[in-house]
Amino acid sequence: MFERLNAVEPPDMHIIETPFKASNAHPLAALTATPDRAPVLTLESVSVTARTSGADSVVLRDLSLTLAAGKTLGLVGESGAGKSMLGRILSRQLPEGFKVTSGTVDFAGQDLLQVSTEQHRQWLGTRIAFIPQEPMSALNPLMTIGQQMTEHLLRIGVGALECPERAILALEQVRLPRAAAILQQYPYELSGGMCQRVMIAMAFASLPALVISDEATTALDVSSQAHIISLLRGLQEQHGTAVLFVTHDMGLATHACDDVAVLYAGEIMETGPASRLFSAMRHPYTQALRQAIPEMTGPLIRLKPLAGQMPGVESFPDLGGCRFETRCQYAVELCKQRPPILQSLPDGQSVRCSRWAQIDLSAITPDVLGEHTPGQAMSGLQILQIKGLSRTWPGQRSWFGRKPGVEALKPLDLSVAPGEFIGIVGGSGSGKSTLARLIMGLEQPSSGTLILNDQALNFGEKDWRRRISSIQMIFQDARAALNPKRRVGRLLTQAMESHAHLHSERSARAIELAANVGLARSAIERYPTQLSGGQRQRVNIGRSLCDMPQILIADEIVSGLDVSVQAQIMNLLLDLRKEHKFSLLLISHDLAVVRYLCSRVLVLHQGEVVESGDTEQVLSNPRHPYTQALIASVPPTRSDAVWRAATPSDH
Amino acid sequence: MNTTSATEPNIAMVLIARPARLIWLLLRQALWRMPMLIIISLVVFVILRGIPVDPLNMLVPPNASSADIARLSHQLGLDRPVLVQYGYWLLAALHGDFGISIQTGTAVTAMILEALPTTLQLLGAGFAAGLVMGLGSGLLSFHLRGTRFEPAIMTLNGIMIAIPDYLWAIVLIISLGVGLQWLPFVGPIDAALQVRKLTGFTLLDSLLSGNAAAFASVVSHLALPALALGLCVATPIARMLHASLAEVYHEDYIHAARLRGVAEKPLLLRHALRNAALPTIALIGVQASVIIGGTLLIETIFGLPGIGALMLRALGAFDMQTIQALAVVYAITVQIVNLVISWALQRINPRLRSSP
Incomplete structure (x- = not known):
């Protein structure tokens, strides 16, 4: 569905030239360079069914996606929406009792669901790479960075003699200083941001066609997050890698992705170019998410949290109609009766809502929600x-007395x-x-x-x-x-x-x-x-x-x-x-x-x-x-x- | 964690400081164990003197006069205060002199040195057999997880864990020794064979002197006692390893390695085993004293002339000097095993090496 982007006129271009173009999340910049990129990953109406105590529950329903080379597709949604399920399908790590029951997953011309286990394993780490959520715990604590890099390089077919050189090169590519020394270190001696760079270096070492980043920056602080995103964008542009970017952070998705798919309870609710999705959203769920995010600029508006919570997997079979219906402020009787289909719109967006045309989301403006003041002092007293x-932490003991303390x-x-x-x-x-x-x-x-x-x-x-x-x-x-x-x-x-x-x-x-x-x-x-x-x-x-x-x-x-x-x-x-x-x-x-x-x-x-x-x-x-x-x-x-x-x- | 090393790694620190620090840590460990040994020997000394058995009664003939007894008592230093006696004993012990055995009249040190190799040989063979069987069955049961063999192995393990070493010895003697007559079960070597004494370790001596028949005989005589001891070592190791592996397999780095396409076998052996080995190795350290104590009964049952047999004889004769010396030898052995264990843990776990 994203190929249609070709036809879209750029709304307005904000291309800033930075070395890695991290700030430039505009989908069209890449498109104009190479007009037709082949899709790397195509999912066609994939459904995943889970055995629950009651009836079988369709945890991922009718998922269709296309991801082209050199592009980033964001998957956003709250926890339990099924964002990580896609990565689990691709890695064949579905939880016990979960099964892909229909649909095809086409990876570079081959059906990923049909290839043999051995073939699939061969692809992991070479053609499909993953960047994990918790970089600190994703590295073996008992092995040095060098040992783990070498293991991976040997596996992807680098000669044993070349390994040290290649490992240093890979670490330098992710802009880690003093790469040679880092190879001798253990994961616990590095910070979270450094560990994540190591993971990215490993992921890109084999120049994979597809990289799946599952909340890769969630565990990092904001400045590390920005660095990692810029790095990811840079490597991706350099090698034409397709990236599947799973995140719960809508702001991040807007800027780190080309296209975004919003998931709710195992269904895609809305997709479209990242630059437009959150400014011209159509689905009530996307809007609700947007309204719950506090702003960094502009007037302070009282946030409107979504009432209730996402239905659990066990209750999916009971939802006859739209899965968002129970929490939707625009829901009508019709929404309860039959599930809406994902409608493709001419401007490249798709929306799964039978009433999207009738709802005027722009009617909800800040002044309707009301101004808001943060917690101010109630009196001049000082409690x-x-x-x-x-x-100050005492310094480490060494041969010659103590090192100077660390001022925490x-x-x-x-x-x-x-x-x-x-x-x-x-x-x-x-x-x-x-x-x-x-x-x-x-x-x-x-x-x-x-x-x-x-x-x-x-x-x-x-x-x-x-x-x-x-x-x-x-x-x-x-x-x-x-x-x-x-x-x-x-x-x-x-x-x-x-x-x-x-x-x-x-x-x-x-x-x-x-x-x-x-x-x-x-x-x-x-x-x-x-x-x-x-x-x-x-x-x-x-x-x-x-x-x-x-x-x-x-x-x-x-x-x-x-x-x-x-x-x-x-x-x-x-x-x-x-x-x-x-x-x-x-x-x-x-x-x-x-x-x-x-x-x-x-x-x-x-x-x-x-x-x-x-x-x-x-x-x-x-x-x-x-x-x-x-x-x-x-x-x-x-x-x-x-x-x-x-x-x-x-x- | 050292924050400077997190941000500023440098080669010199990594290549020179790390081994130096490891040696220092081991040295510190060894030094720190010295006062512990002294305290142990003091406790044993005081307890032995407190027992209401008079060693002189064993020495003197029934018709000896009280003057004779007093003279002998003075000669042996038994009339002095206990702590003074201990001071003299410690001073001599530090020079390697544990006194004269009341029982045999020979030097205790010589007796122990004579018997010690037999025990160390048994311990070594027992530990090796235990490690092989424990790691093997732990890995096997984990490898077979999800099949019906896994609970079968674990149930068997649960039964075996309840059997003490001397019972194993008896079971093995009855089954393999008496029943099937596969292996000998009395003495360290065939009575007809002789090994020239070089190091005291019969295994080594028979090899060094090129005596193949003697070597075969020593190995076959060592098999059953080592197996009995090894089974005791193996069962908790297998259980611990199985549990730790199951735990480690839930860790992120295992998942991440699998996502990098690492096959199941290297995943298990390279990534999971080392991590799962940590609690298992620590467990061996805790068990060391039980196992070393176990040699006492095993040696007696199989008729091996080790320090266990020596100890039993000394206990029977209330040979204070020997008991005292042997207690120290046992304590040192346990300390050495623990030292090796902590060295192994530090080798495997980098975090133990760096923490101040």
């Missing part, structure tokens, strides 16, 4: 004052007013998590004082009680932070365990808290594993509110969540603030999230505050070069904006 707080956090001053939401941003290793742990008392500061409610906070038993009754921490990974063997009700009221409470008192509080964080009353009796990711994060937040703290410290609490859930959680925090008047220290690498929630921001870089002030001011007029670079790394949500992150120099 927490931080003076000269710092943390340089002396920092900060005061927190009631109701104030303060964002703390910075890359990995900037000291933002150290700051959180110091305030929470999980680590001893090297110097500095904390003054809580005009009284110094020390490290005695009494101080600890005072600290935890006023300051609470919400941990990043709700799945790991909640004891899987305890019911939600007990988890919510965990703070009450330190004192004697009546059972009835405790369950009453659990009901109250569940209602506060928007959980159904029935959820109280459940276990965390029975909840969705968003619900778990609600429990996590509710638990921290149990003792009515004055200050919440939230470490990346929305970063692992889908956009619609992220919007729900952010709105929840703002609503709870009105009621409980707590302050929030939000640690995040996502500047748009900080902008949406926080009235004040601190930018940390290498343990030092390089910039701070009013969020709007800092983000619109950054003074420090690091802040400027950080802001530039964020892929803009607007498709016509230019993503200037791709600087060839290394960090």
Whole structure:
């Protein structure tokens, strides 16, 4: 369906010449260079069926895609939409009980589903390469980078004598400095961004026809992400590789891909050129996703999260009509009855909605949704004052005494007013998590004082009680932070365990808290594993509110969540603030999230505050070069904006 | 983790500092074990002196006068405070002198050196047999995962794990020794054969002197005791390896390697096995003392003149000097095995090498 792009006139060209053209995601730039590129991958009405306890469930329905050489096709959607399923079909790694039941997968003229297992394995790593989601854990921890590179190079047919040279060349191609030394190192000695470069070097070593990148940049911080994307684009253009780019980040997809397919519950809802899809979307789901993403520029609009959650695989057989119907604000009776088909439109987009022509998505404008203000100070009081707080790690012991220490956090001053939401941003290793742990008392500061409610906070038993009754921490990974063997009700009221409470008192509080964080009353009796990711994060937040703290410290609490859930959680925090008047220290690498929630921001870089002030001011007029670079790394949500992150120099 | 090395790798650090650091770590390990040995010997010493058995009663004739006993007691230093006795003993022990055996009147050190090779030979053969059988059956059962052989092997393993080494010895003697008469089960070598003593290790001596018949005899005599000991080593290894392999196969790097087209066999042997071996090797370290202690009964059952047999005799005669010395020898052996284990773990796991 994407060949039709040839006929499309460019709407307006924003071609910026950068060495690797990372900012230029325009599909037509590549097309004009080589007019007809052969499709590398063609999927024709592929369906995957899963055996569930009930009826067989079609987890991927009628998937048709074409990916041409040198092009990038983005697959976006929330978790559970089936984005990764495509990669699993191609790698023949479908989960137990899942089977491709119909359709063909044509890879460079051969049916990928029909070739022998041995033939298929031969193709993996040579003609089809994968870039994984977690670069740090995708490399064998017991083998040096060199050993793993050599293994791969030998496998793709490089002679043993050439291997060292080729390995260095491959690492230099992904712009890793001191490649020869890196070959001697182990994965744990490298950063996540460096590991991902190694993975990319391996993926491109055999000059494959197709590269599948499954959330390859999700685990990296924004500046590494921008570097990796620019690298990927560069290698792709150099070798004419087709890239299948799976991501949950719509902003990233807009700028990293030529074409985008939006998946929901195992179906393609909408496809089209990346540059147009999010500016001229047609499907209500695409629109809903778009409305849930906080903006980096423009007026602050209250986000409109999608109600409910995506149906699970088990309930697919019960969905007779459109799979999005239950959450669609435009749904009518007809939508329930028969599934809509994917209609191709003359301008190159396709949409799976029977009512797309009747819906006027542009009717939903910012002013309809209403203005929004982030969490501002409610009074001039200062509940927490931080003076000269710092943390230095003692240096490693060596033959001649100690090496100089590492300053994880340089002396920092900060005061927190009631109701104030303060964002703390910075890359990995900037000291933002150290700051959180110091305030929470999980680590001893090297110097500095904390003054809580005009009284110094020390490290005695009494101080600890005072600290935890006023300051609470919400941990990043709700799945790991909640004891899987305890019911939600007990988890919510965990703070009450330190004192004697009546059972009835405790369950009453659990009901109250569940209602506060928007959980159904029935959820109280459940276990965390029975909840969705968003619900778990609600429990996590509710638990921290149990003792009515004055200050919440939230470490990346929305970063692992889908956009619609992220919007729900952010709105929840703002609503709870009105009621409980707590302050929030939000640690995040996502500047748009900080902008949406926080009235004040601190930018940390290498343990030092390089910039701070009013969020709007800092983000619109950054003074420090690091802040400027950080802001530039964020892929803009607007498709016509230019993503200037791709600087060839290394960090 | 060292952040400077993460950002600034340099060749010199990688090529010179790494081996140097490894040697230093091993040296530190060895030094750190010395006080442990001293404490062990002190504990044994005090306990032996605390037992209400008077070694003099074993030495003197029943009709000896109390003056005789006192004189002998003074001669042996038994009338001094225990800690002083220990000090003298330690001083001598550090020079390699463990005193005179009350039982035989010969030097304890010489007796132990005479018997030790037999035990070390048994231990070595037992460990080797155990490793081969354990790794083999662990890998095999994992390779057969999903088939009905996997639970069959694991069930058998579960039964075998419950059988102690001396019971294995008896089972093997009855089945292979007495029943089938395939292998001999008494003594270190055929009574008719002689091996010239060079190193004390009969396997090595028979080879060095080019005596093929003696070598064959030594191997066949070692087979059953080594097998009995090996079965004890093998069963937990197989179980641990099987479980760790299953766990490692869920790791991202296995998945990523498979996506690079690495075939199943190199995937198992090159990527999974090394990672799965880590907990297994650690387990061997934990088990080492049990296995080394096990030689005591195995040697007695098979009539091997090792330190186990020596120990049993010394215990019967309450030969304090010998018991004391042997306890230290056992402790040193366990420490050496643990040292080797931690060296092996450091060889395999780079993270253990670098952490300060």
